Amino acid sequence: xxxxxxxxxxxxxxxxxxxxxxxxxxxxxxxxxxxxxxxxxxxxxxxxxxxxxxxxxxxxxxxxxxxxxxxxxxxxxxxxxxxxxxxxxxxxxxxxxxxxxxxxxxxxxxxxxxxxxxxxxxxxxxxxxxxxxxxxxxxxxxxxxxxxxxxxxxxxxxxxxxxxxxxxxxxxxxxxxxxxxxxxxxxxxxxxxxxxxxxxxxxxxxxxxxxxxxxxxxxxxxxxxxxxxxxxxxxxxxxxxxxxxxxxxxxxxxxxxxxxxxxxxxxxxxxxxxxxxxxxxxxxxxxxxxxxxxxxxxxxxxxxxxxxxxxxxxxxxxxxxxxxxxxxxxxxxxxxxxxxxxxxxxxxxxxxxxxxxxxxxxxxxxxxxxxxxxxxxxxxxxxxxxxxxxxxxxxxxxxxxxxxxxxxxxxxxxxxxxxxxxxxxxxxxxxxxxxxxxxxxxxxxxxxxxxxxxxxxxxxxxxxxxxxxxxxxxxxxxxxxxxxxxxxxxxxxx
Amino acid sequence: xxxxxxxxxxxxxxxxxxxxxxxxxxxxxxxxxxxxxxxxxxxxxxxxxxxxxxxxxxxxxxxxxxxxxxxxxxxxxxxxxxxxxxxxxxxxxxxxxxxxxxxxxxxxxxxxxxxxxxxxxxxxxxxxxxxxxxxxxxxxxxxxxxxxxxxxxxxxxxxxxxxxxxxxxxxxxxxxxxxxxxxxxxxxxxxxxxxxxxxxxxxxxxxxxxxxxxxxxxxxxxxxxxxxxxxxxxxxxxxxx
Numbered sequence: 246x247x248x249x250x251x252x253x254x255x256x257x258x259x260x261x262x263x264x265x266x267x268x269x270x271x272x273x274x275x276x277x278x279x280x281x282x283x284x285x286x287x288x289x290x291x292x293x294x295x296x297x298x299x300x301x302x303x304x305x306x307x308x309x310x311x312x313x314x315x316x317x318x319x320x321x322x323x324x325x326x327x328x329x330x331x332x333x334x335x336x337x338x339x340x341x342x343x344x345x346x347x348x349x350x351x352x353x354x355x356x357x358x359x360x361x362x363x364x365x366x367x368x369x370x371x372x373x374x375x376x377x378x379x380x381x382x383x384x385x386x387x388x389x390x391x392x393x394x395x396x397x398x399x400x401x402x403x404x405x406x407x408x409x410x411x412x413x414x415x416x417x418x419x420x421x422x423x424x425x426x427x428x429x430x431x432x433x434x435x436x437x438x439x440x441x442x443x444x445x446x447x448x449x450x451x452x453x454x455x456x457x458x459x460x461x462x463x464x465x466x467x468x469x470x471x472x473x474x475x476x477x478x479x480x481x482x483x484x485x486x487x488x489x490x491x492x493x494x495x496x497x498x499x500x501x502x503x504x505x506x507x508x509x510x511x512x513x514x515x516x517x518x519x520x521x522x523x524x525x526x527x528x529x530x531x532x533x534x535x536x537x538x539x540x541x542x543x544x545x546x547x548x549x550x551x552x553x554x555x556x557x558x559x560x561x562x563x564x565x566x567x568x569x570x571x572x573x574x575x576x577x578x579x580x581x582x583x584x585x586x587x588x589x590x591x592x593x594x595x596x597x598x599x600x601x602x603x604x605x606x607x608x609x610x611x612x613x614x615x616x617x618x619x620x621x622x623x624x625x626x627x628x629x630x631x632x633x634x635x636x637x638x639x640x641x642x643x644x645x646x647x648x649x650x651x652x653x654x655x656x657x658x659x660x661x662x663x664x665x666x667x668x669x670x671x672x673x674x675x676x677x678x679x680x681x682x683x684x685x686x687x688x689x690x691x692x693x694x695x696x697x698x699x700x701x702x703x704x705x706x707x708x709x710x711x712x713x714x715x716x717x718x719x720x721x722x723x724x725x726x727x728x729x730x731x732x733x734x735x736x737x738x739x
Numbered sequence: 740x741x742x743x744x745x746x747x748x749x750x751x752x753x754x755x756x757x758x759x760x761x762x763x764x765x766x767x768x769x770x771x772x773x774x775x776x777x778x779x780x781x782x783x784x785x786x787x788x789x790x791x792x793x794x795x796x797x798x799x800x801x802x803x804x805x806x807x808x809x810x811x812x813x814x815x816x817x818x819x820x821x822x823x824x825x826x827x828x829x830x831x832x833x834x835x836x837x838x839x840x841x842x843x844x845x846x847x848x849x850x851x852x853x854x855x856x857x858x859x860x861x862x863x864x865x866x867x868x869x870x871x872x873x874x875x876x877x878x879x880x881x882x883x884x885x886x887x888x889x890x891x892x893x894x895x896x897x898x899x900x901x902x903x904x905x906x907x908x909x910x911x912x913x914x915x916x917x918x919x920x921x922x923x924x925x926x927x928x929x930x931x932x933x934x935x936x937x938x939x940x941x942x943x944x945x946x947x948x949x950x951x952x953x954x955x956x957x958x959x960x961x962x963x964x965x966x967x968x969x970x971x972x973x974x975x976x977x978x979x980x
Binding site for chain 2: 259260263277568570571573574575607608609610611612613614616617630632633634635636637638643647648651652654655658659660661664668671672683685690693694696697698699700701702703704706707708709711712
């Protein structure tokens, strides 16, 4: 899997998904739960705005001095006995990881959840090498069983409900059909299967929530504990990290992990925070003999220093996804990208280009719920608007009819007489379509509106005409305003 | 106090009653209201669609029209937000950067102006109906005006204000979004109408013409008995019991 799932147009994926009532029920229920959980969890922190400012500052500082911190991280990982590889793109990363697998004679690979390895199609690359690759995050495991795609950056199988998951387990994992479809028993069943897999694995692969520059550590945040096993049982551990995902020290890590779990799932703290520094040391019992950190660029350095740099502040909490009213209805798969929701609509065109993704920035009402939810204050809705500007003004990819209409708008709305004239003409033009003061089947640009809703008929007398009449009347009567002054005693002031 | 009305296109052309009620309310609160005839569209439809260059001309026209006014008040959270965006849009313009800031500083959304400039929390209205309130996205999130409309509504005598479930969700208007992504917008407005109907209120109140046109249009299409009203249409009611 790369960033893109399939060769389909956005409008087709949206249409398909809007018809999937199961998915929509699962997504809206999950959204309500996660949204409300987040609000409660951030409220407990006191001044959340101050936390957000702090989080933003930490991330902006890292991006400003990214070369410095990356160098520091790499130096310290090597000091701790680890290997570091800077990969320009997915191919370079995959080639390196395949080479490690080959050198180690690794046949069985276990993974904990990592979006960045999905981004570079690492599983397929390793399978070509003859490795058996197993996802051990429960959500990812379910998707792997079905050959399905992630629909959410934190909860990859969010689009499925418990009954659908049980069905998969009954079909493929000998889960008794009469057994419960509750999360507990389902997870317990998988746990017994995965235990054996962990014990037999030669290679463990993880992502990286945060690299810690001054200690050369990587931090993994999970709720299932699978990352702990992936990073301790196999003899070799490879962590893959997006090049922007680091913090200067443990001090900043503490702040961001606090914000991450609260924003992501409304948790005060996750079940597990693994901080790993290099391979197993001589005196230690657990841990891999070899540790590799692959730091991936894959288009990120092109974003740096440009109009969209703020998107790199992202800590992948998914709060924007959990609050987005568009994602709520179309689900993650509609985006046709492993990065869905508002963050996906901003990031995907930057990483994978406008050719396949020029619709995504328009899949937003610019309501700003994403910007409001973001713990590190990425102005997501503004970046979506900015994408539109690039598409229209730099890429020249806007529809011709729309460009023509906007040109007319510019001319008409820039001059008051033309505006007055234009609005008068428009009012007359829609008259034949008007019945009972509304338009139910509109012409031209109104048609798309009236496919869904009624359109109000413009008023014969515009407000400006009313003002003209009113002022004429005032002049004639010498009256100052037609509305009587409010009697003072009933007006309460604060 | 001299108030200059920035009516917005929707109010000028479709919701003239909202404009008249705004004038009535401001005048009864002691303001002298004028309507600068040079006003056009604030440019938001073009700007939000990515046509920044095309949007700048009407924006300049708006700045020149309102720049010398004492206060600029608009019955729309979204259009007020647009004026607040002007300084950002013209930040590199040698002439308009300063003007845009000056305009932004004196522009207020109507309820914000009443509560925070006029310092009035009870406008003396009475209206004996059950209503629910839709907080529009731009007004609450981008402009940051959350409490003013609710403060004013709570002081309307006889008004029963009930909570709207999932009120934070966008109604699906989003300007050109409503026609560009019509099928997604339809689902969003449907959920909004469902939530509104669930409250068993007579009216859904909002402070933005765009949301009102969208929600009301969908209610009418679905044949719902519930209707929408702009907040100013409630604040100018003086119903006896």
